Amino acid sequence: MSPQPHVAVIGGGVAGLAAARRLAAGCRVTVLESSPRFGGKLAPLSLEGVRLDAGAESFLARRPEAVDLVHELGFGVMVVHPTAEKPRVLIGGRPVRVPPSLLGVPTDLAALAVVLSDEGYARAADEPRREWGPLPDDIAIGAVVDDHFGAEVTDRVLEPMLGGVYAGRSRELSFAAVAPDLFERARAGGSLLHHARAAARSDQDGPVFAGLAGGVSRLVDALVQELRRHGATLRSGATVRSLRRRTGGGFELAVGAAGEGASGTAAAVEVDAVVLATPAHAFARLLSEAVPAAAEWADVPYASVAVVTLVVRDVRTEGSGLLVPPGVLPTIKAVTHSSAKWAWVAEAAQRRWGPGVSVVRASVGRVGEEALLQLPDEALLQRTYAEAQELPGWSRSHLVTGHVSRWGGGLPQYLVGHRQRVARLRATLAAEPGIAICGAALDGVGIAACVASANRAAEKIESELAGWPEGTE
Structure with a gap:
């Protein structure tokens, strides 16, 4: 029996894990993630034993990709939808x-x-x-x-x-x-x-958004477990420093420990194909030799943000959240009233902290405002809470606990011409066998869009590896 082709997936966010899951059905897969954990912007947060989402908290329910993945992973019974509460926007000091x-x-x-x-x-x-x-x-x-x-x-x-x-x-x-x-x-x-x-x-069939009881970060746990059951190798803290084509076919990756400089020890990993599920600047660097045309992605701007989770007592919130126009508040751009938006959050909060407690997520940071985030976690938490106390219904509130989740360079900016740039890169990669890309840098920052790009990348690799090893050099 011929050995299975070996595919490296660089990047262990939801796009990389979804692509790896699909490829693991017929390939030997290695997932290489530079950070200490898998999941990217799907991350759990534990506050005094209550599990919440530190990053993304929902996915589009009107697109099939994330919904299908949730059901395939056995989480269909855990799907929940937001309550009937609607968001407000802060106009003239009042929520409307x-x-x-x-x-x-x-x-x-x-x-x-x-x-x-x-x-x-x-x-x-x-x-x-x-x-x-x-x-x-x-x-x-x-x-x-x-x-x-x-x-x-x-x-x-x-x-x-x-x-x-x-x-x-x-x-x-x-x-x-x-x-x-x-x-x-x-x-x-x-x-x-x-x-x-x-x-x-034309887009009014059912709820717009969905989540999972216990948090959408549970998808990451399930993806990692399923990949391990399929025999995939998952390496966190593994930075891919370079990628080059081998003369006889396939690729060689130089992989070192996260935090080491370029001169640190790196091990060679040989693979037959590679999927890049990284931010734009990272795949532009890694493809500099194999696909020079990818260099234009090095200048894609990213916004750094922080999600400040506040557990507060005696706050009177209206609706599922409050959007804040630029310039109205010093730093907060939005607050999500999680315990009003999600029934499971309200129930978990009441069990842990008793009645009269709300879980609120304050979002801080826009593109170009990185300086606003340059505070220690505790100082950022206290500044955000003090700013929230200026909102209607917050003046008599009391902070029970909180947490700062930082997403440095977390959100790509789709500037004018973005779709043309994506089309150019995909056209170039169509003529480059064994290389595919996916992730938030391309077609959308949401979970559904990332999974869709993962499916597309996996399809490319599967097609090119069809007939292995006869179809390879």
Whole structure:
């Protein structure tokens, strides 16, 4: 019997683990993760015995990739959906209902009245009556909303929404990348309001988001366990320093311990194919020899953020969370009222801390604001709580406990032209057998998008290794 092909997956976040899982059915797989743990931005947090999510807490329920993975891993009975509570946005010092929108692009003009000035509302209400020509191949989504609805809508609706998803700035983010379906509808021209309504109507089948009782980080535990059952090798604290093609076929990786410099001891790992599931700057560096065209990815900007989990007593929260437009608060861009949003969180909190306690996640940091995070954990925790006490309903609250989860360089920024850049790289890699890429740098930062890119990368490698070893050199 011929030995199985050996595939290295570089990066042990959810995309890398999902790609490894699929490949492990027919290949010998080694997962190499530079950090001490697997899972990337899916991470557990234990606060006095209560398990919560330190990073991502939900996935899109209207895309099949994450939903299918959850059920395949046996977690179908643990799927939960948010409560009926809806988010608010902080306008004029008070929380108001977020107007209906498609990722911040309005779908209901009348609902905008509560968040806009009279002048701003008159400007936005005129949008359906004006003539709108076609869009270019790509453009910043904030620039289009500015043009169609006015700057107030961008600042008070779009910016808070995209700030929560990308920690970015809407006047720099690619319309084609962050809202591809809406962009395709709008590029021929016409009212953006009407296009957003039509897109929203076509995507109304069931709840938008889902989570797992006990936290979505449980997916990581299950993926790691399944990979080990399949005989995969999982190495954390393993930094891949270089990747080069071997003359006789396949690749040689130089793998060293995390934290060692480039001159440290590195072991050679020989594989037949490789999947890169790393941030953009990392795969640009690793592909510098084998795929020089990947060098343009070295300059993709990333935002650093922190999730500050606060367990508070006697806070009066409204809705499932509060979005904060840029400039309204010094550092907080959003708070999620986790115990109002997720019934399982409320139940776990009450069991541990008793009635009257809320679990709140405060999100701090946007692209270019890294200096705001340069504090020790305890100081950042106390500053965030002090800032939250200025919010409506917080003045009489008491902090029970808390935790700071840092995501340095955690969120890629999809600038104008991003989709074209992705297409160029994939076209180049199509002619490079044995190399595939996946992860948040490409098609979306959510769990579903990452799993979709993992499936696509695994399919490429599976196709190229078909007929092994006859199909190889």
